[in-house]
Amino acid sequence: MNLISLALMIEMPTIVVLVKQVPDTNAKIAVQGDRVDLSSVKMEMSPYDSFAIETALRHKEAAGGTVTALTIGAAGTEKILKDAKAMGVDNIVRAWDDSWGELDSNALQSVLKESIESLGADTVYCGKSAADTGAGSTGPGLAERLGWSNASNVIGAEFSTDVTVSMPVESGVAKISVPLPAVISCDKGDFKPRKANVKGIMMAKKAQVELMTATAPASSVVVSNHSMPAAKPAGKTFEGGSSASQVVQLLRDEANVL
Amino acid sequence: MTNMIVIAELTKGNVNPSTAELVSAAKAMGGDVTVVVPCTDASIADGVSSYDGVSKVIAVKSDVFAGNDSSGWATALDSAIPAGTILCLATARSKDVGSRLAARRGLSIVQDVVSIEGSNLTSPIYSGKANQTVSVSGDAVVSVRANVFPAVASGSSNEVSVVDASGDVKTAVQEVMHRASARLDVSEANIIISGGRGMGSPANFTHLEAVADTIGAAVGASRAAVDTWDEIPHSMQVGQTGKTVNPNLYIAVGISGAIQHLAGMRSSKYIVAINKDADAPIFQHADYGIVATWEEALPVFQDALSNLLG
Numbered sequence: 001m002n003l004i005s006l007a008l009m010i011e012m013p014t015i016v017v018l019v020k021q022v023p024d025t026n027a028k029i030a031v032q033g034d035r036v037d038l039s040s041v042k043m044e045m046s047p048y049d050s051f052a053i054e055t056a057l058r059h060k061e062a063a064g065g066t067v068t069a070l071t072i073g074a075a076g077t078e079k080i081l082k083d084a085k086a087m088g089v090d091n092i093v094r095a096w097d098d099s100w101g102e103l104d105s106n107a108l109q110s111v112l113k114e115s116i117e118s119l120g121a122d123t124v125y126c127g128k129s130a131a132d133t134g135a136g137s138t139g140p141g142l143a144e145r146l147g148w149s150n151a152s153n154v155i156g157a158e159f160s161t162d163v164t165v166s167m168p169v170e171s172g173v174a175k176i177s178v179p180l181p182a183v184i185s186c187d188k189g190d191f192k193p194r195k196a197n198v199k200g201i202m203m204a205k206k207a208q209v210e211l212m213t214a215t216a217p218a219s220s221v222v223v224s225n226h227s228m229p230a231a232k233p234a235g236k237t238f239e240g241g242s243s244a245s246q247v248v249q250l251l252r253d254e255a256n257v258l
Numbered sequence: 259m260t261n262m263i264v265i266a267e268l269t270k271g272n273v274n275p276s277t278a279e280l281v282s283a284a285k286a287m288g289g290d291v292t293v294v295v296p297c298t299d300a301s302i303a304d305g306v307s308s309y310d311g312v313s314k315v316i317a318v319k320s321d322v323f324a325g326n327d328s329s330g331w332a333t334a335l336d337s338a339i340p341a342g343t344i345l346c347l348a349t350a351r352s353k354d355v356g357s358r359l360a361a362r363r364g365l366s367i368v369q370d371v372v373s374i375e376g377s378n379l380t381s382p383i384y385s386g387k388a389n390q391t392v393s394v395s396g397d398a399v400v401s402v403r404a405n406v407f408p409a410v411a412s413g414s415s416n417e418v419s420v421v422d423a424s425g426d427v428k429t430a431v432q433e434v435m436h437r438a439s440a441r442l443d444v445s446e447a448n449i450i451i452s453g454g455r456g457m458g459s460p461a462n463f464t465h466l467e468a469v470a471d472t473i474g475a476a477v478g479a480s481r482a483a484v485d486t487w488d489e490i491p492h493s494m495q496v497g498q499t500g501k502t503v504n505p506n507l508y509i510a511v512g513i514s515g516a517i518q519h520l521a522g523m524r525s526s527k528y529i530v531a532i533n534k535d536a537d538a539p540i541f542q543h544a545d546y547g548i549v550a551t552w553e554e555a556l557p558v559f560q561d562a563l564s565n566l567l568g
Contacts (some may be wrong), residue, residue: 025498025518029387036388047499077261094362105357106366131498133383133390136368137357140328144361149329153352155492164432168350168443168493169326170270172436176326178429188492188499205533220395221366227389229524237536237547241554247530248562255528255545257449257507258473258566 009254012065014178015058016119018112018126018138019049019069019084021077025131034225045080048127050087050193051186055157056125057088058191062159066090068119072111078209085204086196093119093210104219105137112138113145114214122181123163128153129185139185149182155189166190260397261342262289265335266306267352268296268323269446273305278409280345281309283402285410286374287343292316294330296323300420308412315418322425326351332358334425341397350445360399367399368392372406372525385498385521399494405504405527426431441467444496447476449507452496452523456478456512456533457552460489465556467513472563478503480513497522511552516542532556 023029026043031037056067068091069084071077079090103111117126124143129136136152143150147212155173156166162179166189178184196204238246252258262284269272273295284291292314295303300317307315318338322330332355344359346352348370360367372389373380379400380391382385394400437443444450451466470477478495478501496503498521507524513519515531515538523529524543531544534551541547548555 023384025385025521026516028517029384031388035385052473064333074380077373098457104366105360105368106364109361111372131384133369133381134385134502135367135381136353137360137367137369140354141361141367144332144358149327150358151429152328153350169434170547172434174326174434175432176429177432182428188495221368221392221398222395224391226383227391229382229386229389230526232543232545235529235541235543235545235547237541237544239547239549240558241368241550241558243548244532244555244559244563246560248566249550250546251507251528251530252566257528258563 013059013063013123014065014119014121015056015059015067015123015125016116016121017049017052017069017084017089018124019053019071019080020046020130021073021080022046022130022132027114031228032085033227034227036226045083046127046130046132046189048131049128050186051123051191052127053084053087053089054191054193055154055184055186056130057194058157059123059159059163062142068121070095070115070119071094081209082204082207083196085207086200087194088200091210092207093212095212095214096159097213097216100216102219102223103216104221105135105141107216107219109141109145111214111216112142114170115212116146118212124183126183126185128187133162136185139183143183146181146183149178150184151178152185153187155187156191157184167230169249206250260289261340262291263339263342263344263480264293265293265295265344265346265352265372266295267347267349271298272302272546274347275304275409276347276404276541278309278403279404280347281311281410283374284345284370285311286407288376289343290338292340294318294335296320296335298324300418303418307416307418308414309416310414310415312416315416315421316420317418318423319420320423320425322385322427325427327344327427327429328354328358330427331355332362334423336362338421338423343397343401346401347400348403353401356399356401365398367401368394369401371400371402376415382525385502386524387517387521403504441470442476442495444476444478444503445501448505449473449475450478450496450503451475451509451511452478452480452513453483453511454481454513455486456514457483460487463490469509469556469560470562471561472567480516480519483514510540510544511556513540514538515543534543
């Protein structure tokens with residue numbers, strides 16, 4: 001029996017990890033005019049996406065198959081795909097069309113659905129949210145469009161014919177079996193993202209980014225402006241530990257929060 | 259005029275009081291407000307029937323609402339609620355269910371809204387380092403942060419119609435490891451006391467726990483503390499790569515106020531900072547700052563709280 005028929009027989013997963021480029025989470029953000037000015041801000045992969053990559057690589061190590069990192073973005077976003085490649089994903093893909101501009105969640109998820117289908121994936125990992133909007137809509141929204149199961153805010157996973165995830169629920173942490181195909185959104189949890197080694201970085205340099213495109217419906221949600229949050233009025237500062245009792249009194253009498 | 263549909267938030271099987279905030283958010287967008295109560299027992303909708311400004315209450319009864327599967331929730335709700343703009347609370351579960359509902363109906367979703375002017379919705383981005391205002395045309399799904407909009411008054415007596423629904427549940431819970439302590443999670447607490455690396459060791463978090471138990475607070479931590487000490491789990495982390503919180507009172511102890519941390523807690527109503535370094539950035543965001551070591555300040559703080567509340 002050759003390897004291909006063996007692979008078909010035991011149904012190895014075809015895994016896609018969604019990655020997004022965002023501003024460095026340690027960066028200061030400033031607004032120029034009515035838009036955030038990111039011209040001098042370092043861009044990086046959204047931190048939760050590295051947990052998604054780690055989980056995807058562990059899934060492949062347990063069950064075989066392939067891992068493809070997919071981003072939606074203009075050419076300037078390819079560095080995060082190279083970073084994903086250096087961590088160990090097999091393929092890197094960027095979907096884009098110059099007509100897209102800012103996609104709302106409906107348009108973005110439509111593009112992702114089409115891309116995932118043409119990649120033939122049955123398992124998608126992504127960060128629980130991207131560190132720019134923090135919305136967290138993509139995982140569950142994409143799952144619904146594909147008719148797949150999903151789990152969000154996942155902090156651990158075990159792999160067999162399905163994926164058993166750990167996720168926080170009202171009363172604690174639940175172990176939940178998620179049948180494939182599925183979209184799994186990852187939080188920072190049990191898995192520490194692996195560091196790229198020299199060999200990985202060398203391979204990433206040479207790796208080709210595969211390009212694809214899709215059809216995006218018109219956006220019905222349009223960004224009209226960005227603004228800085230209102231500055232807080234200066235508070236009261238006290239010296240020395242004994243002032244703590246005064247602060248407790250103020251919390252009761254002035255702030256009314258106790 | 260479009261239909262505004264509010265999905266009541268469920269907490270431990272009952273309607274969360276922030277549902278009344280969702281009604282005023284819906285009214286700020288304009289339109290006729292219907293409140294939908296997901297439930298296994300329709301009697302929990304009784305409290306909602308007294309909300310002012312509501313034209314209809316629908317209790318959607320299904321077994322799926324006893325579980326956590328977002329597909330089950332979304333399909334059951336979708337079958338029972340009319341077309342319109344849908345509002346839900348920006349909690350982990352409702353953001354998930356809302357995303358599925360939006361996708362199911364081919365709508366867009368706007369998450370974490372904190373301000374509404376008609377069809378212009380504002381949400382924090384970069385964990386609160388800036389705000390983003392979007393304009394929405396047509397129907398959408400909108401998740402709204404708790405503790406931001408005023409709750410509508412009660413006094414009305416709206417009729418409750420009960421609809422039975424079934425949903426497409428895709429995942430199965432195998433087991434739940436219950437939280438060892440009865441203490442609240444930072445994402446659901448009205449008061450949070452958090453420690454940073456300035457606490458010196460994870461063992462010293464017991465002093466924060468003692469204060470927390472006195473005032474019914476949750477205990478949180480900075481990223482520095484979570485990354486330094488294995489004993490401090492990520493579930494406690496407040497900040498841009500942890501949880502974003504907006505409690506009534508946030509007490510930061512031994513936390514310098516890195517931009518990452520500030521992003522996750524700056525929208526707290528009142529902030530108390532205890533830090534020995536008078537130049538720590540956290541003091542610029544504190545309503546009440548105490549320049550002292552935690553060893554000096556916390557026992558006094560604890561005693562004063564016990565005297566006041568005990």
